[in-house]
Amino acid sequence: MKPGVKAGIVTAAVVVVLMLVVFVVVLVNQNGKEPPASPGSASSVPVQRENSHVLDEGGEGAVTVVEFLDFECEACGAFYPVVEDLRTKYDGKINYVIRYFPLPGHLNSKNAAVAAEAAAQQGQLEGMYRKLFETQTEWAEAQESRADVFRGFAEQLGLDMAAYDRAVADPATAERVDLDVNDGQALGVDSTPTFYVDGKKLQLQRFDDLESAITAAMETQ
Incomplete structure (x- = not known):
């Protein structure tokens, strides 16, 4: 395999891994927060x-x-x-x-x-x-x-x-x-x-x- 092609594959793999990490972090943060109160929530009625x-x-x-x-x-x-x-x-x-x-x-x-x-x-x-x-x-x-x-x-x-x-x-x-x-x-x-x-x-x-x-x-x- 040519060095350039190998480097491109490694770079692409790193990008995919980083995207997965970002996705997991965002998902965890969202799940850790209470959803905003909707207009019809008990607290506002x-x-x-x-x-x-x-x-x-x-x-x-x-x-x-x-x-x-x-x-x-x-x-x-x-x-x-x-x-x-x-x-x-x-x-x-x-x-x-x-x-x-x-x-x-x-x-x-x-x-x-x-x-x-x-x-x-x-x-x-x-x-x-x-x-x-x-x-x-x-x-x-x-x-x-x-x-x-x-x-x-x-x-x-x-x-x-x-x-x-x-x-x-x-x-x-x-x-x-x-x-x-x-x-x-x-x-x-x-x-x-x-x-x-x-x-x-x-x-x-x-x-x-x-x-x-x-x-x-x-x-x-």
Whole structure:
């Protein structure tokens, strides 16, 4: 082999080795660093937004309870009377906020959330919220749409039905529901009901855990 050719082969081999070394170093450095936070990471997502629905206003400095709920969820239905008792007991002392989190396994949970949001646009969120939970056993687990049932609730609440129908058909209404869902997913919500008390996610074991968290938060204020 001619000296020039041999030298060229050696040089090429050295270049390849150096490129491999650089590649490995870069790869190690990348793996050793935490990835930058994405816009939807939990650290950048608020538990409550300015447009979140507040059922009870306790005023500035009051303990804030946020519930991610699914109107078709049996567990949410079981917690509903517990929540209502606490809202009555701590009326004027807590802020109570609800956020939509319809689960994909429930056929009518998204329809129910859209109905609630359409009612909210006419100042009747609380009325629809109560109707949906108090009649849950009548429509939940149905394998076909119950949107007509929810429309009947809107009529019973005395809503402007033309405005209600427009709101239900408007993609922006479903997008408002999806906003809560996306926030919940970014926060790590994976079941309902999920409660936050003053921004802290609760790990519920018993029904009275929610009240215990509320009273504990009050004591630290």
